[in-house]
Amino acid sequence: MEPRTTTTSPGRNEPIATSPASSERPAASGRTEPTTPNTFFGGKSHAELATEFNRDEEHVTWHDGALWWIRQKRDKISQQIPEWEELREAASQIKTHLLSNLHDYLIEFEGNLLKNGIKVHWASDAEEHNNIVYSILKAKGITQMVKSKSMLTEECHLNEFLEERGISVVNSDLGEYIQQIDEEPPSHVVLPCIHKRKEEIGELFHEHLGTEKGLSDPTLLTRAARKHLREVFLTRRGALTGVNFAVAETGEFVVCTNEGNADMGAHLSDVHIASMGLEKLIPRKQHLSVFLRVLARSAIGTPITIYSSHYRRPRPGQEMHVVLVDAGRSRQLGRVDFRDSLKCIKCGSCMNTCPVYRKGGGLSYHNTITGPIGAILAPNLDMKRHADLPFASTLCGSCSNVCPVKINIHEQLYKWRQVIVREGYAPKTKSAGMKAMAATLSSPRLFKTAGRLGRWVLKYIPFALKNGLNVWYKHREMPKPPTRSFSEWYARNRANNKSK
Numbered sequence: 001m002e003p004r005t006t007t008t009s010p011g012r013n014e015p016i017a018t019s020p021a022s023s024e025r026p027a028a029s030g031r032t033e034p035t036t037p038n039t040f041f042g043g044k045s046h047a048e049l050a051t052e053f054n055r056d057e058e059h060v061t062w063h064d065g066a067l068w069w070i071r072q073k074r075d076k077i078s079q080q081i082p083e084w085e086e087l088r089e090a091a092s093q094i095k096t097h098l099l100s101n102l103h104d105y106l107i108e109f110e111g112n113l114l115k116n117g118i119k120v121h122w123a124s125d126a127e128e129h130n131n132i133v134y135s136i137l138k139a140k141g142i143t144q145m146v147k148s149k150s151m152l153t154e155e156c157h158l159n160e161f162l163e164e165r166g167i168s169v170v171n172s173d174l175g176e177y178i179q180q181i182d183e184e185p186p187s188h189v190v191l192p193c194i195h196k197r198k199e200e201i202g203e204l205f206h207e208h209l210g211t212e213k214g215l216s217d218p219t220l221l222t223r224a225a226r227k228h229l230r231e232v233f234l235t236r237r238g239a240l241t242g243v244n245f246a247v248a249e250t251g252e253f254v255v256c257t258n259e260g261n262a263d264m265g266a267h268l269s270d271v272h273i274a275s276m277g278l279e280k281l282i283p284r285k286q287h288l289s290v291f292l293r294v295l296a297r298s299a300i301g302t303p304i305t306i307y308s309s310h311y312r313r314p315r316p317g318q319e320m321h322v323v324l325v326d327a328g329r330s331r332q333l334g335r336v337d338f339r340d341s342l343k344c345i346k347c348g349s350c351m352n353t354c355p356v357y358r359k360g361g362g363l364s365y366h367n368t369i370t371g372p373i374g375a376i377l378a379p380n381l382d383m384k385r386h387a388d389l390p391f392a393s394t395l396c397g398s399c400s401n402v403c404p405v406k407i408n409i410h411e412q413l414y415k416w417r418q419v420i421v422r423e424g425y426a427p428k429t430k431s432a433g434m435k436a437m438a439a440t441l442s443s444p445r446l447f448k449t450a451g452r453l454g455r456w457v458l459k460y461i462p463f464a465l466k467n468g469l470n471v472w473y474k475h476r477e478m479p480k481p482p483t484r485s486f487s488e489w490y491a492r493n494r495a496n497n498k499s500k
């Protein structure tokens, strides 16, 4: 699909849960295109970043438990709905239909937005998106903007772009706000600061909001943030929100939050800009009855998000803009094996269940969208930089089991591995090792010789395997070397049985 690039038209320590949001970045013709600057992650791999996260064992255990607790909440609430599996199937089929007819629905959506008096913009990549937002704000003389959670604008690095041009942006979602003042990207699509302790947040608030030193009570910290953000809402003339669902039939869009921050920003501003990826569309309004039921249940185990706000037209005197962003989506749509990843509604459920994510932390994914779904979306954007992500999985399939739109996540991860090896982006040592393994496993003689050699090495020179160069044994106990192989035991056992 070829996007048009026109700007037109008239008219316990309970984790701080935030809002299911939206997301992506540049396409064009090239195979790879850097998206996430390496400056924050220092060009480190998933394994290196996860190792850093793992240094604090107690914290990792807490992180693991907090996410698993949300996963269990999701299980409990979804089991209360007898038709849960039918809802997942319906959500998946609606998105399949949408992706197969995206061009037509985009045109229908654009037409209805215009009828509703909303200005429409098309952006093929992040830069174009950022320039569009900047030009809207500049035209109105706005130098301060409040933003509700939008993973798309995180991916486009909109804040940095605007700040370089003299426009300050405040993220109003509490978790995003915390990440912003700590100058870190979000680590989770729904729980952006889940990797932080309340004591760390207390320190940040002491430094930035002047709260009492040592204060770490979540309620008091939330009150302090609310007081500060209220002032921001009241003084900003420009507001940007993400989009959870955009309805082609009516030209309206729905933003889901648990804090009401999107509503505060949008209602109090003179200019409301909504940025959305092309795949956020749904064909009909009645389809919301499926998606709104699965979204919050999957995300944080609640029946619905506290606010599911519908925006259909600007209020008198207000300007409303929708920016439709491609940013790599057309390319992913063209990848037959991976197009279903565009069904994602960013509930974060695959992150909460993933053992690698829970133990490694979201920031180890060195990408805006983290976890299993991030590991599928990221290589589409920059295959070289994100070549390690599809390998950061046990392929246990738990992600696919919980996904409310039934994306075959673990199968796509497996397929990405094949593509990455084929394209030459796998580490040389891994490719050489796999070739040696394939040759050994396909030759009975070589297999037996390797087995004998391995048993001898384990017995007489175990340090040849257990050393700093062999990461496999870093956190594992050496097995006791068997005295003989299975085939030797089998042959002897058969001979013994025959002679009886």
Ligand code: SF4
Pocket (backbone or CB within 6 Å): 298, 343, 344, 345, 346, 347, 348, 349, 350, 351, 373, 399, 402, 403, 404, 405, 406, 407, 409
């Ligand atoms: S892939 Fe599925 S489970 Fe993961 S965030 Fe997207 S919709 Fe949720």
